Amino acid sequence: MSTRQSTLDSVTDATFAAEVLGSDLPVLVEFGASWCPPCRMIEPVLEAISSDLADRLRVVTMDTDDQPLTASALGVLGLPTLHLYVNGVQVLNLVGAKPKAMLLRALEPHLG
DSSP: OOOOOOSSEEOOTTTHIIIIITOSSOEEEEEEOTTOHHHHHHHHHHHHHHHHTTTTOEEEEEETTTOHHHHHHTTOOSSSEEEEEETTEEEEEEESOOOHHHHHHHHGGGOO
């Protein structure tokens, strides 16, 4: 079992539907792994976005080594992959580590 150090909440295959698809807020999910350098690089960016947009967005992580079923079902092939869900619908798919400004520009049109 891998461990990822983050202040972000983690979701599992068992909790994904309730915590992500059933959320009242838009949810940004980072699919990653502890051995993935770009995943570690984007972690502080995601933590900052989570803090900055706490009233408009929830940011969570899913370790694809520990929780492979959801990532596989969603066709996640590269890490990190970011999916944004609004009202249970995936509205954004980004692959690879991105700078904070780029992520904010991509997210903003989908946030209420």
